[in-house]
Amino acid sequence: MNYLILTENDESAWDDNTGISYHFPYKYRSVILEGSEIIYYKSKIKNKSFKGNRLSEDQHYFGIASIGVIKNHSNGKSLVAEIKLNTLIDEVMEKNSLNGDKIIIGGFSQGCMISLQTGLKRKNKINSIVGYSGKIIDTNHLRQNINSRPNVILMHGDKDEIVPVNFLLEAKEFFKQNNYKIESKIFKNCEHRIPTEGSSLGLEFIKKNLY
Secondary structure: OOOEEEEOOOOOOOOOEOOOEOOOOHHHOOOOOOOOEEEEEEOOOOOHHHHHHOOOOOOEEEEEEEOOOOOOOOOHHHHHHHHHHHHHHHHHHHHOOOOHHHOEEEEEOHHHHHHHHHHHHOOOOOOEEEEEOOOOOOHHHHHOOOOOOOEEEEEEEOOOOOOOOHHHHHHHHHHHHOOOOOEEEEEOOOOOOOOHHHHHHHHHHHHHHHO
């Protein structure tokens, strides 16, 4: 019998649940099939806080199972982008000996969406998020995975036809429901772009929270 090796990380953006549900890249879909036999594997520990959740700090195998139902994940691409952004943040912090309170992320449109998802889910809190013309990708997913509360400012044009301004209003309601105060600004007669006023407000927000 042939077995697949399933590597379980101590930390993951994929909301995996040991022995119950796991996520994997779609490119492996032709290899990972329902009914396939798997062996669980853990690599050497990196974060000592997970010591109590492991059989050993060294690499080890810890179980066997069969794969059940396989479903496509609607947020798959955003979770991949989240992992990449988290990796970048961690590398910048380590290379420059920075704490999270010195890190501000942000973006426009999809960049805003990924910044919100990443920033709120990070256990190692960053300072702030500056978002333009974006939205919360999945409110249910984010609500269940808020791990920190960085400062947030969201800005949007009222004439945006790519990502309509109602998504800003939905985001504000989301934060309100989660007892989370943010700053926001809607620009009049502005389409899907960052106006000069938006650049200035973003810079002032960064200065206010970073210095």
